[in-house]
C-alpha cells in the first residue's frame with residue numbers, strides 16, 4: 162500500500178506580503194513520499210489499487226525522457242510489487258539520464274519509440290500492438306490523468322486547508338487541477354498556472370470537468386501567461402526567481418511546473434490581484450527529481466533538496 166507522509170504547510174515571511182496584507186503558505190506535497198513525490202502520489206494511488214484488484218500484474222504508461230510521471234510510476238510499481246513498462250518518447254541514448262536510469266534500476270522496462278509513433282499513444286490500434294508485445298497490462302495514460310487519478314487528487318486538500326481564500330496549482334494535463342477544484346469549499350478560489358503555451362487549456366479543463374462530472378462549491382481561474390516559452394522551456398528570469406525563492410524561503414522549486422506557478426503567484430501579489438487579507442495556499446506538487454536532468458541538459462545549476 163502506498164501511504165502518504167503528512168504534507169506540512171509552511172508559512173512564508175516577506176515584507177511584500179506584510180505590506181499587501183497577505184498570508185502565503187506552501188503545502189509541501191514534495192514531502193509526501195520519499196520517492197513517489199507530489200501530486201503523482203495522489204494520481205497513482207487508486208490506479209495501482211485498481212490494477213491489483215483486477216489481478217493485473219503489469220502496468221504500462223507513457224512519458225518523456227525526464228518525466229516525473231515515469232519516475233513516480235516506477236517507484237510506485239516497485240513498492241506495490243507490480244511490473245512496470247514505460248513507453249518513452251524518443252531514442253534511447255547512453256548513458257541514460259538520471260530519471261530513466263533510476264526508473265530502469267527500479268525494474269521498469271523502458272521501451273523507446275520515435276516521436277511520430279508516440280503521437281498514437283491513445284489510439285486503440287496502437288495500444289493493441291503494445292498488448293501483443295507486452296501481454297495484458299493496466300494502462301495509465303501519459304501524465305497519469307484519468308478518472309481515478311482525479312479521484313486521488315481530491316484528497317490533496319484537507320480540513321486544515323479550508324481557511325485559505327485561494328488555492329494555487331500548476332497545470333500540466335489538468336488532472337490535479339480538476340481534483341483540487343472539486344474539493345474546494347465555499348468562498349475558495351482555485352488559481353491554475355499552465356506550464357504549456359496556449360489557450361487550449363481552458364477548453365481542456367472544461368472538458369475534463371464535464372467528462373468526470375465534477376462540480377465545486379468554489380471558483381476557478383486559469384492563467385496562461387506564465388509558461389516562459391512553453392512546456393519545459395525556461396528563461397533566465399525564471400531561473401533567477403527559483404534561486405531567489407530558495408534563498409528567501411529555503412524551498413526548492415522545479416523549472417517545469419512549480420517554479421512557473423510560484424513566479425505567477427508572486428507577480429499577481431505584486432500587481433495587487435489579491436485583496437487585502439487574502440490567504441493563499443500554494444500547492445508544491447513535487448517534481449524535484451527532474452532538476453538533475455534539467456542541469457544535465459542545459460548546464461544551468463538549480464537548487465537541490
Ligand SMILES: *Cc1c(COP(=O)(O)O)cnc(C)c1O
Nearest residue numbers: 333334335336337418446447448
Ligand atoms: C505532473 C506534474 C504537474 C501537472 O499535473 P497535472 O495533473 O498533469 O496537471 C504539476 N507539477 C508537477 C511537479 C508535476 O510533476
